[in-house]
Amino acid sequence: MTADPQQSVSLEELAELRRRLDVAYARVEGGLALLSHRTEETAKEVDELHTRLVHLEHARWPLPSITAVTAIGALAVAVWQALGR
DSSP, rough: OOEEEHHHHHHHHHHHHHHHHHHHHHHHHHHEEOOOHHHHHHHHHHHHHHHHHHHHHHSSSOOHHHHHHHHHHHHHHHHHHHHHO
């Protein structure tokens, strides 16, 4: 049996293709890990922002209610002044 030179080239080419495939797989796996990490970080930031928004909504002044009370007070003072003269 003699070694076929084309077969040895084919084995070298297969080894090179396997190496390239392993490198590409590692690159894709690393990219997916990075995307997963970024997704987790973004989810944490969204949760924190939601919590801050809820706190701000609960701490805000009820401006429509204050406006209505002020208007009623101004009307009462105007009526009182009109009737008092």
